[in-house]
Amino acid sequence: MDKFQYGFTRFGFMSICIGSIALVCLISRFSTSFFDYSLQKFEFSFPETELRRNVYTAGEENRVVDSRDIVSQQILSIRSSNSTKKLSRRKMVEQGLVKARASIHKAATNRNTTVFINDLPNPEIYRNPSALHRSYLEMEKRFKVYVYEEGEPPLVHDGPCKSVYAVEGRFIMEMEKRKTNQFRTYDPDQAHVYFLPFSVAWLVRYLYQGNFDAKPLRTFASDYIRLISTNHPFWNQSSGADHFMLACHDWGPLTSQANKDLFNNSIRVLCNANSSEGFNTKKDVTLPEIKLYGGEVDPQLRLSKTLMASPRPYLAFFAGGVHGPVRPILLNHWKQRDPDMPVYEYLPKHLNYYDFMRSSKFCFCPSGYEVASPRVIEAIYSECIPVILSVNFVLPFSDVLRWETFSVQVNVSDIPRLKEILTSISDEKYEWLKSNLRYVRRHFELNDPPKRFDAYHLTLHSIWLRRLNLKLP
Ligand SMILES: *[C@@H]1O[C@H](CO)[C@@H](O)[C@H](O)[C@H]1NC(C)=O
Ligand SMILES: *[C@@H]1O[C@H](CO)[C@@H](O)[C@H](O)[C@H]1NC(C)=O
Ligand SMILES: *[C@@H]1O[C@H](CO)[C@@H](O)[C@H](O)[C@H]1NC(C)=O
Ligand SMILES: *[C@@H]1O[C@H](CO)[C@@H](O)[C@H](O)[C@H]1NC(C)=O
Ligand SMILES: *[C@@H]1O[C@H](CO)[C@@H](O)[C@H](O)[C@H]1NC(C)=O
Ligand SMILES: *[C@@H]1O[C@H](CO)[C@@H](O)[C@H](O)[C@H]1NC(C)=O
DSSP, X not given: OHHHHXXXXXXXOOOOOOOOOOOOOOOEEOSSOTTOTTOSOOOOOOOHHHHHHOOOOOOSOOOOSOTTOHHHHHHHHHHHHOHHHHHHHHHHHHHHHHHHHHHHHHHTTOOOGGGTTTTOSOGGGBSOHHHHHHHHHHHHHHOOEEEOOOSOTTTBXXXXXXXXXXXXXXXXXXXXXXXXXXXXXXXXXXXXXXEOOBOHHHHHHHHOOSSSOOHHHHHHHHHHHHHHHHHOSHHHHHTTTTEEEEEOSTTHHHHHTTSHHHHHTSEXXXXXXXXXXXXOTTTOEEOOOOOBBTTBOOGGGSSOGGGGOOSOSEEEEEEOOOOTTTHHHHHHHXXXXXXXXXXXXXXXXXXXXXXXXXXXXXXXXXXXXXXXXTHHHHHHHTTOEEEEEOSSBOOTTTTTBOGGGTOEEOOGGGGGGHHHHHHTSXXXXXXXXXXXXXXXXXXXXXXXXXXTTSHHHHHHHHHHHHHHTEEOO
């Protein structure tokens, strides 16, 4: 515990005031999910009465932000000079959202592909390409994220940028960028969402005691929320609903249990999106688990002619450890059973994992200890159709992508019939799935700097959609 307490002293956590102010928050989510583009009948009413009833409850004048930061200080002085202006700024944020909703709503029924075809050249892979395109443009135009400045690296404002949890560090670093990040605002009154920039992977690295106890991580998250909710009025105003945390580490969900509102209200952006562990598609976001080697995609998975080699000699491939609920079933039935379907527990040293992926038509992607697996993305990069074998896994970007156009989902109970199921897929269907994979790849890539419609931006877009779905006082 010593290391942990030391961490807190450095953070300068204050003693917590006793006594609380009762804040009535009238927060609700739209009954029909805004981001479910398959729906044509969005219904978001912003009744006048509701708007008038919910007066902005300005808390104490905000003392926080970071005194090291000149920009923040300027904002602070502007902010404290006139609270009437503050009220109207807040109102403008909500009114901007009303306009965005209306324009997306309108686009949702538009069948004219010329509007979006340049940005989204293969409309088939999206639930509603026109609505996605419009809401992406609205995001580029309006979306502002306030990043809390409390805390110090490495636990906060930092994260891993390579290996399996790379997406966690890459997202945090990108959000933290001061000059080039168009989505960051230093004025919390103009923000749509508030980011809690701690890294669960680094909490595990620096606070975890090696005893399978996630308590130090929860204590940290809970203290962090106490700090920002004492220093700023925003957390209390929405009970955390317009705040988000992000974690690719398996223990993201466990860490989010630190605070009831963080778990139940906030937008949790998680690789480990297990819907039977409280992952709620209405408010939470699946983060794609993208494995990077030294910060880059493995050279073997970069686009190359070899990827196009066809026909592929193997029907399907898997190699990996036996853990979690699904893999034992797969290995029991198929481990080294069929020469068409190489299935290994651990791949013998002389064989190359990515060679197999690039020589197979389908790649099995069973859940391991957790629902998410970097395999899904590696399969996409290898143009090997992912065969999703998992229970309760909410697939990344399934709010906008039609996974059935570039992957195959097989019920775990049908694992014994896997070969039959895959051989029954016609050549035409296979070629269609494969060509769609080529289009979808860019949505699962991390770029430095980020590119439009890549994994970073689509993650941000998923957060934007959750915020659009939220009606705040
Ligand atoms: C705040 O701004 C409003 C409108 O711009 C103005 O009427 C009011 O006098 C200002 N109040 C203070 C304390 O500056
Ligand atoms: C589709 O949109 C384009 C660009 O906005 C426009 O020029 C064209 O007339 C539209 N086509 C139809 C059939 O409405
Ligand atoms: C938010 O609520 C907590 C607990 O009720 C309270 O301790 C804190 O002072 C409040 N924050 C603000 C800025 O009022
Ligand atoms: C979330 O809310 C439910 C129902 O109110 C509650 O039972 C549960 O404990 C909450 N979750 C957490 C982690 O606090
Ligand atoms: C998903 O959560 C449920 C409930 O906690 C658990 O039983 C299951 O094993 C989890 N799935 C995976 C793959 O970890
Ligand atoms: C998957 O299998 C389970 C158990 O046999 C069954 O209850 C469920 O309906 C199946 N789901 C689908 C989508 O076929």
